[in-house]
Structures are given as C-alpha cells and as structure tokens.
Amino acid sequence: MRPVEEGERLAFRLAKDVLQAAxxxxxxxxxxxxxxxxxIASLLAGVEGLSHQYEGGVVVYSDQTKIALLGISPEALSRHGSVSRExxxxxxxxxRGLTSAQLALAVSxxxxxxxxxxxxxxHIAVADTSGIQHRYYELGDVDRYEGRWLVAIQALDMLLQALTATERQASRREAGVLKQDVG
Structure with a gap:
C-alpha cells in the first residue's frame, strides 16, 4: 500500500472515531x-450512520473569505497573518459562535x-465552552495533496482527544467525582 493510501485510510478511521466519540x-x-x-468536512460527512454529529463547516481559503464569512478583522489578519495561532x-x-455546535475545529x-x-x-485550534486548544506543526516540505491528509490526521486526532476528555469528565460527573456548580 502506498503511503498516501495509508494516510487517507488513517484519516478516515480517525474521522469515524471522532464521530463515534461525539x-x-x-x-x-x-x-x-x-x-x-x-x-476534513468531507471525511466527517462521509462516515455513514454518524455524520449527524457533524453540523457542517466552511472553507475560508482566502483572507477575504475569512473576513466575510467568519468576521475575522482585517487588522488581525494584517498583524498576525492568516497562518497564525491568533x-x-x-x-x-x-x-462555533455561528452554529449550535459544542466543539469547533479550525485549520490554517x-x-x-x-x-x-x-x-x-x-496551526490547528479546537474551541469549546472551556476555551481554545491550539497546536502548531512543521510538516516539512509537503505537496498540497499530502499536506491535506497530514493536517487532517493531526486535526482529527486533536478533536478525538478533546472528545475523550469530555467523555471522561462526563463519566466522572456521573460517578459523583466532579460536582457541578448549580446556581
């Protein structure tokens, strides 16, 4: 099996694992x-029987689209660059704020x-009610096709870790280990 095929299969398996955890x-x-x-949207939407956990997404390839669809400020883009943690x-x-989803993933x-x-x-970020997680990667000299599935693998793994933490927290709460603050 070629490395590309292995990478694509891993990405799809991770998408399935993410949606099962979700x-x-x-x-x-x-x-x-x-x-x-x-x-990544294609991978998530392609998981039969579990795609209902995926609300959808946007492709914001250009800075203008980031501004128009997500409301990213031109000043922030100018200051930090589109490929940045910020x-x-x-x-x-x-x-996440534009949808009812509890967990959002972004890649640039x-x-x-x-x-x-x-x-x-x-740069990859995951946002939920508790805040933002960020990771930075240097993949090296990759072509566009290889880069897409390499990034997808890292991003889906990050989502899976966030969902696994959520699952552990819910289990601990049910067991009475964590107390919820009820106002």
Whole structure:
C-alpha cells in the first residue's frame, strides 16, 4: 500500500472515531478550514450512520473569505497573518459562535511549494465552552495533496482527544467525582 493510501485510510478511521466519540458524548462538531480545503468536512460527512454529529463547516481559503464569512478583522489578519495561532483560534471561536455546535475545529497553514520557507507550517485550534486548544506543526516540505491528509490526521486526532476528555469528565460527573456548580 502506498503511503498516501495509508494516510487517507488513517484519516478516515480517525474521522469515524471522532464521530463515534461525539455520538457517545452527545457533542456536535463544526469546522472552519483553510489549507485543507474542505477535506476534513468531507471525511466527517462521509462516515455513514454518524455524520449527524457533524453540523457542517466552511472553507475560508482566502483572507477575504475569512473576513466575510467568519468576521475575522482585517487588522488581525494584517498583524498576525492568516497562518497564525491568533487567526486559527479566532476561526474556531467564530465558527462555533455561528452554529449550535459544542466543539469547533479550525485549520490554517501552508501546504505545497510556494517558493517560501513556510511550506508545511500549520496551526490547528479546537474551541469549546472551556476555551481554545491550539497546536502548531512543521510538516516539512509537503505537496498540497499530502499536506491535506497530514493536517487532517493531526486535526482529527486533536478533536478525538478533546472528545475523550469530555467523555471522561462526563463519566466522572456521573460517578459523583466532579460536582457541578448549580446556581
């Protein structure tokens, strides 16, 4: 099996695991993608029997689309650049706020040769009610196709970890280990 095929299969397995965990926890998901161009949405929507946990997503490839659809400020884009912790975190928060999803994923990066040293630089953020998690990756010299599934694997793994933490917390709460603050 070619490495690309193995990577794509892993990405699909992770998408299925993510949606199974989302189904168990009752958490719905939403995505905002830049460098993956909708690949993560396609993976999540393609899982038969579990895709109902995925509300949908947007592809915000250009800065203008990030501004128009997500309300990212032009000043923030100018200050930080579209491939940054600040912008990807804002993307996750904004797409979550536009939907009823409890968990949002956002990805932004550079994949494929652009004649610049930043090929393979990727930021991923997950936003939920407790805040934002962020990860930064240097994938190295990748082509656009390879970069899409490499980023998808990292992003889906991050979602799975967030959902697993949610599941553990819910189990502990049910067992009386965690107390909920009821006002």
């Amino acid at each position: 189904d168990i926890t009752g958490v719905s998901l939403v995505t905002a993608e830049s460098c993956t161009g909708g690949y 912008i990807v975190s804002e993307m996750a928060v904004r797409i 990066g550079n994949t494929g040769p652009r004649g610049e040293a930043e090929n393979g630089r990727v």
